[in-house]
Amino acid sequence: MTDHIPVIAIHGGAGTINRASLDTAAEARYHAALHDIVSAAQAMLLQGASALDACGKAVELLEDCPLFNAGHGAVFTDQETHELDAAVMNGSDLRAGAVAGVSRIRHPVHAARAVMDDGAHVLLGGAGAEAFAFQRGLEAVDPSFFSTDFRRQQLLRAREQHRVALDHDGSPLAEDKKFGTVGAVALDLHGHLAAATSTGGMTNKRVGRIGDTPLIGAGTYADDRGAAVSCTGSGEMFIRIAAAYDITARMRHAGQSLQQAAEAVVMESLPAIGGSGGLIAVDRAGNLSLCFNTEGMYRAHARGGELPQTAIFR
Amino acid sequence: MTDHIPVIAIHGGAGTINRASLDTAAEARYHAALHDIVSAAQAMLLQGASALDACGKAVELLEDCPLFNAGHGAVFTDQETHELDAAVMNGSDLRAGAVAGVSRIRHPVHAARAVMDDGAHVLLGGAGAEAFAFQRGLEAVDPSFFSTDFRRQQLLRAREQHRVALDHDGSPLAEDKKFGTVGAVALDLHGHLAAATSTGGMTNKRVGRIGDTPLIGAGTYADDRGAAVSCTGSGEMFIRIAAAYDITARMRHAGQSLQQAAEAVVMESLPAIGGSGGLIAVDRAGNLSLCFNTEGMYRAHARGGELPQTAIFR
Numbered sequence A, B: 001m002t003d004h005i006p007v008i009a010i011h012g013g014a015g016t017i018n019r020a021s022l023d024t025a026a027e028a029r030y031h032a033a034l035h036d037i038v039s040a041a042q043a044m045l046l047q048g049a050s051a052l053d054a055c056g057k058a059v060e061l062l063e064d065c066p067l068f069n070a071g072h073g074a075v076f077t078d079q080e081t082h083e084l085d086a087a088v089m090n091g092s093d094l095r096a097g098a099v100a101g102v103s104r105i106r107h108p109v110h111a112a113r114a115v116m117d118d119g120a121h122v123l124l125g126g127a128g129a130e131a132f133a134f135q136r137g138l139e140a141v142d143p144s145f146f147s148t149d150f151r152r153q154q155l156l157r158a159r160e161q162h163r164v165a166l167d168h169d170g171s172p173l174a175e176d177k178k179f180g181t182v183g184a185v186a187l188d189l190h191g192h193l194a195a196a197t198s199t200g201g202m203t204n205k206r207v208g209r210i211g212d213t214p215l216i217g218a219g220t221y222a223d224d225r226g227a228a229v230s231c232t233g234s235g236e237m238f239i240r241i242a243a244a245y246d247i248t249a250r251m252r253h254a255g256q257s258l259q260q261a262a263e264a265v266v267m268e269s270l271p272a273i274g275g276s277g278g279l280i281a282v283d284r285a286g287n288l289s290l291c292f293n294t295e296g297m298y299r300a301h302a303r304g305g306e307l308p309q310t311a312i313f314r
Helices: A024-046 A051-064 A108-118 A126-135 A149-160 A235-240 A243-254 A258-272 B024-046 B051-064 B108-118 B126-135 B149-160 B235-240 B243-254 B258-272
Strands: A007-015 A084-090 A095-102 A123-125 A181-187 A193-199 A220-222 A227-233 A277-283 A288-292 A296-303 A309-313 B007-015 B084-090 B095-102 B123-125 B181-187 B193-199 B220-222 B227-233 B277-283 B288-292 B296-303 B309-313
Touching (some): A024 A051, A181 A277, A193 A227, A227 A235, A227 A243, A227 A258, A277 A296, A288 A296, B007 B024, B007 B051, B007 B288, B024 B051, B024 B309, B051 B084, B095 B108, B108 B193, B181 B277, B235 B243, B258 B277, B258 B288, B277 B296, B288 B296
Antiparallel strands (some): A007 A296, B220 B227
16 A cells, blocks of 8 residues: 555634734734644654544644633633533544543543543543543643633623623634634545544633534544544534534535535535534545635645645635 | 324334343333323324424433433443433424433433523533523432432442443343433424434443433434434444434435435444444434344334334344
């Protein structure tokens, strides 16, 4: 079997352009962060790392970066707490793992991977998920580790406006209207696909709310026979149309190309029920789709050893 | 528009035949319970009730019946607690609601319906889900309300055998090997579909484990353009193949019939990853599939005003 040319793509959320504060310095910070993170995952893939490991590393770095709503820098719930969700899926054997509603695990994406590696269950929630992760030796942090002043201000604004805000401001995409999720999809040298997604959810969300991110088939999916997909957007709508899985379903059942399938989901199925956002997807042939129905999506990709490309707006 | 002939189907879990204790009196109790519950939902549908309401009522009655692993009579986790999950979905507009890991709401299926009716979120977990349900006036119970001696014995047996047991014994399907979930799917007079599912999960399961039941697209799905589906089985495998949604995907994307789609999922996709169990499904033409790859599935259905039919084995 010949080697495949590895492909990596990452996203840091989708949303509307922040016309109030077009700030080239802020924009440059986002481009730089996306570039560094996608480059790290690209280097791993070129050295033969699995798509699963590369996606886990990319999402770990996105979780650590306070610019993005996942891990450190996550948004607050309506009770001023954090509830983080993450998922991973391996395309060669459909193994998957996810955690929901955790607040003491430094890297939720690694907890999702541990659930997958353990194999007994796919999705663990809350304290049960944390107990499992700590048994497996994952790094514990105080919930305040995830808090930033920026996110606290965002919660206060959301409360004043009596609404659920979708994510961060001063940044290129309006943080109060952004869907804050991070994710990665990859094709490795060995021809296998994987996907990983992580989020802090929506600012001012109801405690206990679980969005699409940790739900296999909704916000995250990977199948070597179809595509690896990571979504970001109005999570409830992604759940109701099984958005991530539907890419693979359209490719396998209807013979659609990756691009056709991604456009059908993002430009037709989602808007039909009022959903907005986007997704990144890669298939085994190395086709890539970075598709969104919002004004922008923080995104980056790299193919083989080529220079990574980063983008924010259309 | 002409009226549709209403159809209702329910299930009470799937599993292997209990050869150790073929007990005709126990068998008769299951047939009687299934008959009474499907008849109650059938009567509602004939009077013009929505598929959504009929499914909610059927699952409420299944939750109240201690023979089945949902609501009163739910199994125990490895911490000797109960964690109940439920979901509902409405086929005409793809609205959905679900709760996961609740232990103080008498009827989890009604909490799922309340989440759907509220509309802000699709899935709420744990204490957040309970707080929401009680704000909406749902009946609260002490967690001990769900406990039965029978289930406690089952947990002790599972612990002795160091394994996760799938559900209850003395009953027609071996309770220690049964997938205990209950569910309903319906087509109403108005031509709309709905599905509802509820479960106590697996005996001796890890605290925090969320199975396929409350995951829209995995254990529960309804789309008037495809089918209403409620699953029961090794939940993790149903999650990994987006089992419930895949019925609709195969019908819409590949032009398969309901029966073809159900058999592909239950007899091919599931066994391919070691999954076992079954599902009930109905489409808008009134086609019905009660499909399982185990030795038996507690099930019943009724079409129009015809006498309901109940069955346990193949």
